[in-house]
Amino acid sequence: MLLLSGRRTAHSYLKIPIAFDCTSFCYIRKQDDLAVLIRQTKLILWDEALMTNKLAFEVVDRTLRDLTDRNEPFGGIIFIMLGDFRQVFPVIPRGSHADIVYASIQNSYLWESVEVFHLSENMRASDAVVVHPNLGNCTFADWLLCLGNNELETIDEDYIKCPYMMVLPHADTQAMVVAIYPRLHEGQATNEYLHERAILAPHNKEVLLINAIVLSYLPSAQVNFLSADSAKDMEVANTYPSEFLNTLEVSGMPSHKLLLKIGAPVILLRNLDPLAGLCNGTCLIVRRFTMRVVEVEIIIGKGASNVAFIPRIKFISGNNGLPFTFARKQFPLRLAYAMTINKSQGQTLSHVGLHLGDDVFSHGQLYVAFSRAKAPANIKVLLPDTVHGRSGLMRNVVYEEALL
Numbered sequence: 001m002l003l004l005s006g007r008r009t010a011h012s013y014l015k016i017p018i019a020f021d022c023t024s025f026c027y028i029r030k031q032d033d034l035a036v037l038i039r040q041t042k043l044i045l046w047d048e049a050l051m052t053n054k055l056a057f058e059v060v061d062r063t064l065r066d067l068t069d070r071n072e073p074f075g076g077i078i079f080i081m082l083g084d085f086r087q088v089f090p091v092i093p094r095g096s097h098a099d100i101v102y103a104s105i106q107n108s109y110l111w112e113s114v115e116v117f118h119l120s121e122n123m124r125a126s127d128a129v130v131v132h133p134n135l136g137n138c139t140f141a142d143w144l145l146c147l148g149n150n151e152l153e154t155i156d157e158d159y160i161k162c163p164y165m166m167v168l169p170h171a172d173t174q175a176m177v178v179a180i181y182p183r184l185h186e187g188q189a190t191n192e193y194l195h196e197r198a199i200l201a202p203h204n205k206e207v208l209l210i211n212a213i214v215l216s217y218l219p220s221a222q223v224n225f226l227s228a229d230s231a232k233d234m235e236v237a238n239t240y241p242s243e244f245l246n247t248l249e250v251s252g253m254p255s256h257k258l259l260l261k262i263g264a265p266v267i268l269l270r271n272l273d274p275l276a277g278l279c280n281g282t283c284l285i286v287r288r289f290t291m292r293v294v295e296v297e298i299i300i301g302k303g304a305s306n307v308a309f310i311p312r313i314k315f316i317s318g319n320n321g322l323p324f325t326f327a328r329k330q331f332p333l334r335l336a337y338a339m340t341i342n343k344s345q346g347q348t349l350s351h352v353g354l355h356l357g358d359d360v361f362s363h364g365q366l367y368v369a370f371s372r373a374k375a376p377a378n379i380k381v382l383l384p385d386t387v388h389g390r391s392g393l394m395r396n397v398v399y400e401e402a403l404l
């Protein structure tokens with residue numbers, strides 16, 4: 001059996017193109033070692049499959065049919081997709097409800113070859129067996145199912161009551177930081193302490209603000225690393241000066257300003273060295289830095305406790321809804337005290353802060369956020385400062401037609 005260790009993604013391993021359509025193939029030639037391995041493969045497991053655009057599966061399907069010379073789904077290799085239809089669906093930038101559902105594997109030509117098996121027990125919440133009046137006299141696991149299936153009582157169409165026990169009494173970000181990261185100012189946080197907690201928010205802009213606030217609690221000295229941003233095209237460079245480019249936040253790119261302190265947890269934004277455990281999404285702790293390199297320790301997974309040196313690298317903005325592309329040279333790092341709800345999918349956390357400065361906006365986000373925790377007592381929710389939020393209500397978006 002071959003396991004993709006070090007959190008290596010299927011996109012990276014199977015060489016799926018970054019931009020793909022219904023005619024694309026993976027970059028694997030018939031004589032490559034990977035093609036030989038694929039021809040010997042009997043079973044492929046793909047986790048978080050429902051977050052993946054159906055076109056990516058179709059690219060893999062076409063490639064496997066070609067490499068194996070067998071005109072069957074995935075070239076006859078048994079393909080197990082793991083996922084939960086209550087969780088988030090593929091991200092389609094500026095996509096509508098219909099666009100998002102259309103991009104899900106259910107709407108692929110492959111779906112007619114899929115057999116669905118249901119898992120029945122929530123192992124993550126298996127210790128939270130107490131029936132709680134705040135949860136409508138349900139266990140946490142049953143309440144989560146009702147949340148994900150849109151079976152909780154709704155008000156104003158898609159608002160539901162946040163269980164009172166989880167509502168943060170002082171509705172501000174500082175209170176959230178103290179609740180989720182107690183005693184951080186003492187500077188004694190262990191790898192385990194950092195790895196088992198996170199503050200989740202729907203949007204990146206809130207995540208950046210929360211990260212900066214949490215970092216301010218750390219007693220070590222702060223350094224601000226600025227990126228070098230430039231437009232390739234002279235005409236674009238004259239229209240959009242680098243001061244303007246500095247203000248842009250682009251998905252998958254680090255920020256222009258990267259605030260770091262020794263002891264801060266960060267997420268790697270690039271597959272730098274998968275064999276050494278340095279992949280997109282790897283959790284690291286900053287140990288030392290100079291202006292040219294950041295020394296980090298891998299927190300968990302392949303290479304845990306190993307030290308690595310992260311250089312600045314060049315990111316190209318690509319097709320991100322901007323009318324031009326630009327380059328940003330920066331460390332491929334982002335602070336990891338807070339992350340988007342979508343990024344948290346797949347994780348298990350002991351302490352979850354849900355920062356709803358803005359309500360969730362897409363299918364399954366509220367379910368994913370609450371279901372990261374093992375028990376309801378360790379979830380703290382900051383409700384939006386809106387009429388609904390002040391009444392203890394939060395938005396839940398569920399595309400019911402897509403639930404199985």
Ligand SMILES: Nc1ncnc2c1ncn2[C@@H]1O[C@H](COP(=O)(O)OP(=O)(O)OP(=O)(O)O)[C@@H](O)[C@H]1O
Nearest residue numbers: 047048083084087122123124125345346347348371
């Ligand atoms: N058979 C089991 N016995 C005990 N604990 C388990 C078992 N299976 C899973 N767990 C625990 O449950 C938690 C969630 O497991 P896992 O991450 O595999 O779930 P998942 O189905 O991928 O969830 P999600 O997609 O929501 O992230 C982990 O903490 C794991 O250790």
